[in-house]
Structures are given as C-alpha cells and as structure tokens.
Amino acid sequence: MSIDRVGELGIVGAGGGGFPTAVKLGTRVPLVIANAAECEPLLHKDKELLHHLSGPFLRGMIAAMEMVGAPQGVIGIKEKYHDIIVAMEQQAPKNIRVALLPDAYPAGDEFILVHIVTGRVIPPGGLPKDVDAMVANVETLMNIGLDQPVTQKYLTVAGAVRNPITLRVPIGITIGEVIAVAGGATVDDFSVLLGGVMMARPAAGIDVPVTKTTGGIVVLPSSHKLIQRHTAKWPQIARVGRSACDQCRFCTEFCPRYLLGHPIQPHRAMQSLGFSPSPAEIVAGTLYCCECNLCSLYACPEDLDPKNVCVQSKPAARANGLFFTGTPESVTPHPMAEFRRVPMSRLISRLGLSEFHNVGPLTEHRFSPSRVTLPLKQHAGAPAVAVVKTGQTVNMGDLIAEPEAGKLGARIHASIRGVVRLTHDSVVIDA
Ligand code: SF4
Numbered sequence: 001m002s003i004d005r006v007g008e009l010g011i012v013g014a015g016g017g018g019f020p021t022a023v024k025l026g027t028r029v030p031l032v033i034a035n036a037a038e039c040e041p042l043l044h045k046d047k048e049l050l051h052h053l054s055g056p057f058l059r060g061m062i063a064a065m066e067m068v069g070a071p072q073g074v075i076g077i078k079e080k081y082h083d084i085i086v087a088m089e090q091q092a093p094k095n096i097r098v099a100l101l102p103d104a105y106p107a108g109d110e111f112i113l114v115h116i117v118t119g120r121v122i123p124p125g126g127l128p129k130d131v132d133a134m135v136a137n138v139e140t141l142m143n144i145g146l147d148q149p150v151t152q153k154y155l156t157v158a159g160a161v162r163n164p165i166t167l168r169v170p171i172g173i174t175i176g177e178v179i180a181v182a183g184g185a186t187v188d189d190f191s192v193l194l195g196g197v198m199m200a201r202p203a204a205g206i207d208v209p210v211t212k213t214t215g216g217i218v219v220l221p222s223s224h225k226l227i228q229r230h231t232a233k234w235p236q237i238a239r240v241g242r243s244a245c246d247q248c249r250f251c252t253e254f255c256p257r258y259l260l261g262h263p264i265q266p267h268r269a270m271q272s273l274g275f276s277p278s279p280a281e282i283v284a285g286t287l288y289c290c291e292c293n294l295c296s297l298y299a300c301p302e303d304l305d306p307k308n309v310c311v312q313s314k315p316a317a318r319a320n321g322l323f324f325t326g327t328p329e330s331v332t333p334h335p336m337a338e339f340r341r342v343p344m345s346r347l348i349s350r351l352g353l354s355e356f357h358n359v360g361p362l363t364e365h366r367f368s369p370s371r372v373t374l375p376l377k378q379h380a381g382a383p384a385v386a387v388v389k390t391g392q393t394v395n396m397g398d399l400i401a402e403p404e405a406g407k408l409g410a411r412i413h414a415s416i417r418g419v420v421r422l423t424h425d426s427v428v429i430d431a
C-alpha cells in the first residue's frame with residue numbers, strides 16, 4: 001500500500017473531519033494513534049468495527065505506520081470495552097499497544113486523546129504532528145486495510161427508533177432509508193441530528209444523503225431540548241446570553257481545551273455580548289474553541305450558549321490577529337483537568353437521553369437503493385470535479401469525481417451501478 005493508492009481510493013477521515021487521508025499520511029512521525037474513543041453519546045460504530053472487522057483495521061493501521069515511518073502504534077479504546085481490549089491485545093503486533101480511555105466526553109477530541117496517550121499537549125492551533133504523532137479514526141484505518149474504493153459507510157442509528165442498529169450503507173443513500181431499516185421513528189414528529197448529539201448537525205430533512213463522514217444518525221422527538229438547542233437562532237442566543245449570563249465561569253472551568261492549558265475562556269466570550277463593538281481582547285482565544293459544546297449543553301447552569309458565542313467571535317479574533325503567540329512549553333494543563341472530565345452517564349442524563357439505550361449491534365442489511373446522491377463535497381477542501389457525464393452508465397467502484405488540480409480534496413466513486421445525472425453540487429446515480 002502506498003500513499004498514492006490511499007488517494008486513489010478516496011479515503012478521508014471517517015470520524016467526521018473528512019480530511020484527505022493521503023495528505024495526512026505525507027508526514028513523518030514516530031507514533032500513529034488509532035482513535036476509537038467515539039465519545040458522542042449513543043454512538044458506537046467504531047467499537048463494532050473493532051469487534052467485527054479487526055483484520056482490515058489492523059492491516060490498515062500497520063500500513064499507515066509504515067507510510068509515516070512510525071515504529072509504534074497505539075489504539076485508544078474506552079476502558080469499559082473489556083472484550084475489545086482483550087481481542088486487540090491478542091491480535092495486534094507487539095509494536096501496537098492499547099491505551100485505555102475514560103468513558104468521558106470529549107475523550108475522542110484529538111487534543112484530549114493525544115494528551116491522554118502521550119502526556120503531551122498539542123499547542124493551540126497546532127496538529128498532532130507538532131508532538132510527533134498522527135491520529136486516525138478506526139474506520140479510516142479500516143478503509144486503508146480494505147484496499148478498495150470508498151463506496152460504503154458504517155454508521156449507528158440511535159435515539160427514538162424501534163431498533164437501534166449499526167449498519168454498512170451505500171454512500172449517497174438517504175438517511176430516511178437508513179432510519180427505515182432501524183424500524184423507523186417511534187414518534188410521529190421527529191428530527192434528526194447527524195454525527196451525534198454534541199457536535200451535531202441538524203439534518204435538513206430525511207432526504208439528505210449519507211456521506212463519507214456520516215458516523216451516526218440520531219432521531220429525537222422534535223420537541224426534545226437538544227433539537228431546540230441545535231436549531232436556536234443567533235439573535236435569540238445573543239439576546240438571552242446578554243441578559244442572563246452571571247459570569248459564574250462554569251463554562252470555562254469545564255472547557256476541555258481550557259483545562260488542557262489553551263487560551264480559551266468562554267465566559268470572556270460571553271462578556272463580549274455586553275460590549276459594542278466587542279473589544280478585541282475580550283474575544284481572544286475563541287479561535288481555539290473546538291466546538292465540543294460541553295459549555296453550552298452541560299456546564300452552563302442557565303442553559304446559555306457560550307459555544308455559539310465563541311463561534312461567532314472567531315472571525316473577529318482572526319481579523320484582529322489574536323493568534324496564540326506563546327511557546328508550546330508555556331501550555332500546561334490545569335491541575336484539576338483529570339477531575340473535571342464529564343462522565344458519559346452524567347452527560348447522557350443531563351442531555352435528557354437516559355430513555356435511549358446505547359445498543360445497536362453491527363447487522364448486515366442488503367440495501368438496493370433505486371438512487372444515490374453523491375455530493376461533490378464530502379471531504380475537507382474544495383469540491384471534487386465530476387469526471388462522468390449525464391447519461392453515462394457506471395459500475396459500483398468506478399471513479400466519478402476527482403479533486404481539481406492543485407486543490408485539497410478527495411476522489412469520489414460510484415456506490416451503485418446505474419445511470420449518471422449531474423447536478424450543480426452532486427452526482428446522482430439511478431439504478
Ligand atoms: S456558565 Fe453560563 S452563566 Fe456562567 S459564565 Fe458561562 S455562560 Fe455565563
């Protein structure tokens with residue numbers, strides 16, 4: 001396996017980021033960390049992959065280590081998954097060890113994971129390679145091991161569905177078709193969060209296609225407070241935040257990046273709501289918010305939204321050049337960091353998700369979609385450019401789009417056999 005081959009297969013970060021894996025592999029580091037933390041409540045497809053597809057996963061991990069020249073590998077797994085830990089310790093070669101992760105949120109954040117595994121802190125705005133590591137998601141490594149074009153996606157369907165389940169689905173199928181295989185929603189009026197509940201993206205509808213980065217589909221009653229929070233509009237967020245924030249600092253004291261020693265203090269971003277125009281120094285540090293949502297959905301006793309205030313502040317921080325200028329050595333974790341981790345059980349209770357069970361084993365289902373819609377942008381970087389024409393017949397695995405010359409992007413392949421129709425942003429294939 002070569003880096004060029006990884007690019008040919010269209011492999012991207014399957015954990016949600018969608019960064020082209022071939023680009024990530026073009027670095028030299030002594031350590032590869034497999035991220036199996038999967039800390040979004042109710043999601044667990046990576047654990048299922050380690051259980052059922054350990055062969056391709058380990059092949060991919062070994063190949064990735066060879067490509068970056070890493071003599072050592074670490075698989076970061078939650079300590080509660082005893083059977084998977086035992087299986088990995090038995091199957092992995094001696095130079096790949098297992099690191100136990102707390103069942104806490106956000107253990108899967110790259111910065112937190114690297115700190116737990118290596119004891120080193122990636123500097124604000126930095127990358128794992130700054131501390132001699134590369135991090136890749138379990139499914140990404142498995143896709144390397146499978147050595148075939150990426151046409152399928154593994155995901156968990158959870159929440160208010162009759163049969164929570166983990167599935168392999170053709171990329172481009174609608175989320176409505178996937179929810180139907182999970183037995184359908186248990187409530188008439190439901191909404192869907194894509195990718196989890198903390199860093200979720202509300203789906204525009206059930207006709208939205210599954211992409212290379214769709215790791216989970218969470219169905220919730222439309223009246224659920226998480227749906228309300230994720231769909232709140234900025235004017236309302238700002239108005240309530242301006243009048244109700246009492247500067248208690250809970251948001252900052254629980255912020256995982258603040259606890260890591262990064263210069264982010266969401267309560268100071270909240271202060272900026274009360275000043276017009278926002279003094280530049282008030283929004284300093286918001287660039288280093290990872291948007292984990294812990295401050296908004298867990299820490300704030302007033303149910304305010306410091307995460308969105310940080311997000312809104314980022315352009316001002318960037319425009320004012322408020323980048324971190326300290327040395328990496330000056331970044332030291334908070335002495336209470338280890339004791340402020342938020343246990344998953346407490347988070348699930350706080351989010352009002354206790355009635356939904358964290359089950360959903362990997363189950364084989366044979367999908368025969370009549371149509372798939374493959375967005376030209378389902379990765380970090382620029383949209384891919386179609387290399388097929390309307391009316392052309394393609395087979396599963398055929399190349400249908402590739403990155404524009406000189407731009408960051410990834411190849412896209414047909415996930416079913418059928419006839420192509422081009423739209424402004426997608427390749428549609430009718431079976
Ligand atoms: S936790 Fe809530 S009330 Fe307290 S400072 Fe942060 S935003 Fe304000």
Ligand code: SF4
Nearest residue numbers: 255289290292293295
């Ligand atoms: S979303 Fe909130 S808790 Fe998470 S990194 Fe940003 S400021 Fe910190």
